[in-house]
Amino acid sequence: MGYTSFVAVGDSFTEGLNDPPVDGPVGGLGEVQRFRGWADRVAERLALTEPGFRYANLAVRGKLIDQIVQDQVPLAVEMKPDLISFCAGGNDLIRPGSDPDRMAKKVAAAVRELRASGAEVVLFTGTDPRDTPIMRRARGKFAVFFMHVRSIADLYGCHLVDMWSMQGLRDWRAWSGDRLHMNEVGHRLVAAKVLHVLGVPGDDDWRMTWPPRERVDPRAKLREDAQWFREHFGPWIGRRIRGTSSGDGLDPKRPHLTPWERATRERG
Structure with a gap:
């Protein structure tokens, strides 16, 4: 089907850190850099076949599940788009004492609300943290939460983007220097996987295979x-x-559901 509107909800992953805009960094000294990211890339592709396609990105870096559910989910429901992406939990999981079972209950409640609006919903598992020196210690907690997300997607009829299976994201060349956020290549791979899950043709293949690296x-x-x-x-x-x-103190980069052409001009 063709989607006429898309609202992205979440944290830094959905905001697009660290995928720079097409025309380079935006803003001057002291201003927050705007990023592109997988959600913008998906919106750009969906807009090609739908005149008047509208897009909003409510995601803000650093946000926890409670903040996303409280601040972003009601806005997304109010906008009544055809498609909503929801990804939350990464910032909760890396905090000591976080409980993946309790987190999943909050996600399930949010997804019920989003699906009740009539929108199709896209959910995400995260990547396998076994190659990350610090986060791999909590690999079991990550796995439990992502299994919950799988179950929620199945229960409520959501699209599921399984990043755990994306071998291209297992290579550090898909990540930025902070080792927490993807770079341009990583965001392109995720955008390709999202489009694949939605059944929308795209230019990139999410099953990317990296060439061998030189010995470090x-x-x-x-x-x-x-x-x-x-x-x-x-x-x-x-x-x-x-x-x-x-x-x-940061606001979403695309706080309103506006036509894609207008959103692009506002970015530049």
Whole structure:
């Protein structure tokens, strides 16, 4: 079917970090950089076949499930789009003491509300964290939550984008320097998988196979790890201690359900 409107709900993954805009970084010194991301890429493809196609992206980096359900889900329901994507839980899972069973109940309640609006809903499992030095310790918790998401998708008739099976995302070349957010290649792969799940033809293949990598010098790897700790992990720990979030004070990049052409102009 052709979709006439699409609303994306979630956190940094859906906002599009760290996939830069087509025309490069937006804004001057001190302004928040706008990103493109898989959701923008999907909207761009859906707009090709639907004149007047409308799109909103309510996602904000750093948001937890409770915040997404409280702040974004009601807005998405009110907009009454044909299609809604919902992805939440990543920021909850990396926090100590998070309970995947309780998280899943909140997701299920949100999905019921979204489906009751008449929209088709797209849900996501995350990637397998076994290759991530810190998050792999919580691999079991991730797996339990994503199995819940699978069950919720089946129960409420949602589309499911299974990123756990995407081998192309197992390679660090699909990720940005912070090791938490995908780069342009990663977002292209996810967009391709979303379009595949929706039955919409696209230009990219989500079953990407990377060419072999050259052997990495262990000393260079240590320097790279030290730089990552200093520039990304250390500040993240600092925010946890202070009780702040990277998304504090930020508004969604596409807060209104507007025609795609207008949204594109506003981005540039």
